[in-house]
Amino acid sequence: MKPDGKVVLLGDMNVGKTSLLHRYTERRFQDTISTVGGAFYLKQWGPYNISIWDTAGREQFHGLGSMYCRGAAAVILTYDVNNLQSLIELEDRFLALTDTASTDCIFAIVGNKVDLTNEYALLLETEEENRSEKLVTSCISTKVQKQVHLDDAVALYKKILKYKMLDEKDVPAAEKMCFETSAKTGYKVDYLFETIFDMVVPIILRQQAEGPLQTVDLTNCKSAKRTKSGCCA
Ligand SMILES: Nc1nc2c(ncn2[C@@H]2O[C@H](COP(=O)(O)OP(=O)(O)OP(=O)(O)O)[C@@H](O)[C@H]2O)c(=O)[nH]1
Numbered sequence: 347m348k349p350d351g352k353v354v355l356l357g358d359m360n361v362g363k364t365s366l367l368h369r370y371t372e373r374r375f376q377d378t379i380s381t382v383g384g385a386f387y388l389k390q391w392g393p394y395n396i397s398i399w400d401t402a403g404r405e406q407f408h409g410l411g412s413m414y415c416r417g418a419a420a421v422i423l424t425y426d427v428n429n430l431q432s433l434i435e436l437e438d439r440f441l442a443l444t445d446t447a448s449t450d451c452i453f454a455i456v457g458n459k460v461d462l463t464n465e466y467a468l469l470l471e472t473e474e475e476n477r478s479e480k481l482v483t484s485c486i487s488t489k490v491q492k493q494v495h496l497d498d499a500v501a502l503y504k505k506i507l508k509y510k511m512l513d514e515k516d517v518p519a520a521e522k523m524c525f526e527t528s529a530k531t532g533y534k535v536d537y538l539f540e541t542i543f544d545m546v547v548p549i550i551l552r553q554q555a556e557g558p559l560q561t562v563d564l565t566n567c568k569s570a571k572r573t574k575s576g577c578c579a
């Protein structure tokens with residue numbers, strides 16, 4: 347079955363990409379091993395099949411990233427809120443991989459592992475339905491000061507718009523596209539994926555209306571060759 351649209355998880359090793367996808371698809375947090383290459387999961391969203399690609403953050407698999415991003419309708423750039431370097435890497439190492447994504451690709455920036463921070467209890471307070479969880483987490487004393495703040499993610503989002511030469515007026519607001527999650531507790535994980543799926547639907551419709559041309563690179567190669575020989579003749 348051919349997926350209608352593609353969502354790609356990118357980010358440094360150990361930030362929790364696989365754990366986020368597991369949490370969403372299997373509804374639990376389990377031990378992971380560092381991803382080799384990449385893997386995808388198919389999600390039925392209304393009448394559409396969306397593939398979610400989990401990629402490897404390790405440097406040695408870096409070359410594969412742009413291949414996974416080809417034609418992507420959304421890219422989820424993931425960092426660890428307790429590791430500033432993981433946010434810096436998104437700009438330095440991962441952003442360029444998204445050059446192969448769809449021209450109207452949506453970008454989300456996700457800070458994972460918020461459960462480890464001392465702000466977590468505060469975040470939960472705003473979430474009425476999580477009152478019981480708050481009691482459990484307040485017993486844990488190993489909380490740390492968050493290293494990366496939402497403002498840093500918002501700043502990166504604005505840099506991405508500049509890099510892509512997009513106008514803030516034409517894309518979803520930075521505040522809407524920067525998320526903080528915990529794959530461990532499930533905090534905001536469904537919200538993240540489902541917000542993205544909803545936003546991907548119009549892109550799927552546009553991709554389908556334009557037909558397969560846009561995603562088949564081979565066609566572009568052929569027409570480029572023809573033009574070249576045309577010039578020589
Ligand atoms: N406390 C906490 N730990 C997490 C969370 N998400 C992931 N982890 C842990 O962080 C480690 C790395 O998680 P993975 O999901 O394998 O990370 P990844 O981004 O897929 O890493 P690569 O596949 O190497 O790119 C594992 O030990 C997870 O259990 C989270 O939200 N909170």
Ligand SMILES: [Mg+2]
Pocket residue numbers: 363364365378379380381400401402403
């Ligand atoms: Mg992984």
